Amino acid sequence: MYITGIRVHSPQTVAEALELLADLKNARILAGGTDILVDLKQGLTKAGDLISLKNIQELKGIEKKGKTIRIGAFTTPQEIHSNSLIRQHFPALAEAARSMASAQIRTLATIGGNITSAVPSADLPPSLIAADATAELRRAESTREIPLFEFFAGPRETVCRKEELLVSVRIPLPPPYTGISYKKFTLREANALAVASAASRLTLKNNKMEKVTVVLGAVAPTPVLAKKTAGFLQGKTTSQNLFEEAAALAVEEGKPISDIRGSAWFRKELIRVLTLRSLAEALERALGKTGEKKNSL
């Protein structure tokens, strides 16, 4: 239960961090540490050099730039939840941040860590993906921006290259009549991983669903973009029956496993219920009945 043999580097700028990443073989990023320190203590992972992002101001904070909101990778769930821009434009993300772990963890963890850990049950990715968020990945000479959905390659695997650093998440401001909702199922009310989760996004135009995104969490190695479900709804007029049919389709798109938190059968049941509930709430929000809600069942 002791962490031995590590060396922590504390760069002051992203450039310094990238330099360290390039120079140090097998260096790992230390953000909030709520995952990696737990793994190190239990001997589940080994690390020599850790590059702490703590002192890099550029990675912190939330700002609006034109029609995009940028969240620095070192921003905590607590900051996300209490930020007025996020609460106004992305209540689902604020709620997801608030639902994470516990008060203590929320002041320590970071959005960058929650994403790059690529744990299938992570709370922030589903609603971010539903909101068309992108990941800003920087390396020494260049920056690339990819859709967040494409960031995930497998459980605890991402497309982030060894010398690359996730510096921010960017979310385009939602078009009018857009609603996003995140619903998850946990076995207890705090400090619990999602057994399954669903984020839905609806953009309405002329009484029809112009754009639909459904993202499923904790039911596959990576977040699932439920394309058939979304495609089924796209262009149609909303109705309860339609949502129920869509939720049944979503069940087919998840590839859940059985583990200590629930069987594949149970997760499939949850996909249906969570998809249905998140669609209903997304609709409410798209119609302007916004505001924060509790997102766990």
Place this chain on the structure above:
Amino acid sequence: MNQDKEPKRIVTLKVNGEEHFVAVRDGETLLDVLRDRLRLTGTKKGCNLGVCGACTVLVDGEPQNSCLLLASSCEGAEVTTIEGIAQDGELHPLQRSFIHHGAVQCGFCTSGVVMGAFALVRKNPDPTDEEIKEALSGNLCRCTGYKRILEAVKNWKKYQKSKEPPSHSFDLDKFTTVGRSLPRVDAADKVTGRAKYTADYYFENMLYGKILHSPLPHARIKKLDTGQAARLPGVKLILTGKDVPDITYGVSPARYDEHVLAKDRVRHVGDEVAAVIAVDEETAEKALGLIKVEYEELPAVFDSLEAIKEGAPQLHDRYRNNINTVVDHHFGDIEKGFAEADHIREEEFVGNHVNQSPIEPHASIAFWQNEGSTLVLYSSTQVPHYVHYMVARVLDMPLGKIRIMRPPVGGGFGQKAATTPLDLITSIASKKTGRPVKMVYSREEMFLYGRGRHKQHMKFKIGVKKDGRITAVQSRIYLDGGAYTSFGVITAYYAGSMIPTLYHLPNYRYEGFRVMTNKPACGAMRGHGTPQPRFAFESLLSMIAEDLGIDPIEIRLRNAMDPDTRTCNDLDVRSCEFKATLQEVRKKSGWDRKYGKLPPGQGIGIGCGGFVSGAGYAIYRGQVQRHSEKKPETFVKKAVFPHANAIVKISEDGTAAVLLIQAAEIGQGSSTVLSQICAETLGISLDRVRIRTEDSDISPLDLGAYSSRTTLMGGNAVTMASKDVLQKLFTTAAGIWKCDPQDLEARDNRIFHRSDKSKVIDWEETARLYFNDKGPLVGTGWYKPPEGLGGDYKGAAVGTSPAYSYSSSVCECSVDLETGKVKVERFTDYHDCGTPINPQAVHGQVEGAIVMGAGETLMEEVRYGEKGNILNPNLHDYLLLTIKDSPEIFSGIVDSYEPEGPYGAKEVGEGATLPVLAAIAHAIANATGVWIKELPITPERILKALKEKKS
């Protein structure tokens, strides 16, 4: 230190306003630096993985888990710990609020909870309930049930201005101290981080030990090579099976079947193979990885029903077919009973394997004094005397040469009710090294050590007349015991013996089988062996009530136990207000308005329970003496020695009474209750009583905190010792007044003549006069359970007690019918604990039991992989209820008086767990229309049952 080879850097930590320059390795956590370097031990290590919150400190004003922070990255940060929030000797209002609301029990989580609340109220002085729950959602408390924590935080401002707390209404007025909800005597130490638990002690030149656990569920040890580990710098000693005495130990005397370290065979993942003693824990841990063990793997069995089959792998030669204990009890004639029944129903139920998970991990420190002749052992234990006895047995030395120290214990619930490998290894290793040795379990090791609740497969059959009167009960129970006996023989008997205490059962048969499997040994957990059978019985009784169209509370009233009854299995019930508990919960919960009238998804249910107030007999037989000198003793139906003993010693100036009793304060409040009894009996105020329980050199033998015995047994011993003092004082005062000592009374720090009001003298003045003439003023007292308890059949001793408690609980819950998720909304509980000594403490026990019981009903279960490995040996995956999961609770106490108890009191600690499981199961059935008969009642099980019902 060995770790010096790793580079260090100097960090400047500003802790509670003081600057510290500390050289740290990059991997050191803030928690370890605070505790091990700065010795600020108020911050606790509970899980070390960021889940329990016991290590919460403020870093730049934000509450954070110090176990998840690297000290090296806290350079320049402002750190506030529990030691830093009281100013100039003045407690923070929040701390005072915690004390006066009874929000503190074992105190181990308290530092973290107070820090979380402190961070909240600094930013938000008037938080709502929801905000408080959110802020404390990362602080697990195993004792309080969170209710009083919530209230303490909500009302903190009331403690802001005056030093004096708002006055409390007191529940009884015939006494001055007893019967009043006085704050705990240890609360101030616990809210300030001053209370020192075993792991908070550091001794000069101390070494640290860690255990090598078996990775296999069943194997023969073929080769053990410790050479490389021994060569690691900093390693001082390695112990293996050949280095420890060839003497077995355990709990149930008939089946001592454990060795300190495995002699040649391991029987579960986690079995103790070797121990490394080194200059620090890191080095010891590292050395474990260098020990090479060659195992010959043996077939293993993990399921009790598989283990009893012919040809199943055998764990011990002496337990044929892996059957460790068999019980066959038959009282009356069940064939006749069932023949008389109008309705018979039989159902099968399955319990779950639950771990007590106190927030404080087990810890022991041992060293030798007096030229190495006397062992001093600090142990985080509920049962200092049994540890004393067992260490004496294994080391084969007289009890008089051992001094047991029991600092405050951070919760036990039965997991600390036996001698641990830590107790024995530290004792042996400190002898061999000549240095103090400290060992502390990690959270994972607590699961590997086990001693949790037996998983029981239960078949129950109840026969009733048309009016619901029970004619016969039959049960057959298989208990999954794990790899060793521990308490198991007693557990197997308890599973049957407590069923007849609640209802009149004319005919009863119980067959029990405790089975060995390749898993950590099970032991005694809160309610010892009885909660699962009680869950099964109560569930079945509610089903039968519904079959017959009788109200479930009504069927209980028709069968309920009466006072002064001998049960069918020869247990003697004295006080019994079970019916009153039923009537009160019915009224208070609004049962008649709600039962059968709630919409789908909402439910209400009832469960009942009862428990012993202390076991009638000690765990071991015969004298208190060195084991190897004992003659074989046959069981006699009386206590050989007193189970509780007390000394009251008055200070020479008469202003203080020091109460010496070894009763183990583990959070339940025994030190407070015993002090109240002492003050009341002596006629002095509580602030004049100090209790010393921790040192066996000072305090006389008490059997410890198990079987809910302390209030009744310890209380009786304290009463007797206090009366002994009083008699001496009365003689002195009577000498002055030339009157009969019989006519004197002591109250309010004075001694006075009952009829002649002119004769009044200060209590302390009398005590001084006594001392001037006769020397030390000391009183002694002791308690033995009544002689002749129990019947004459095999196993009749288990279940005997001087008194029995009773309780009824009504649960209201809502169930999401689409996901199966249960929200326990409300609990209404009434307990017959006799006449309470401290009502607030009683409510605290009930509330804690409800939340713990709800956890084991809904989500707690130790899960195993295919190779007998535990899948969830941490508090992240082994789910305890958080403050956000916990229900609203109303706890009430019915009028009752137990003649055998001190001031009429009897138990509350364990009994309060018993009604909870069935009350929740019934409420869920009431909400959903499906009975779940397997614990835990998970959303998945509910949903599956709902789907099956639909199809």
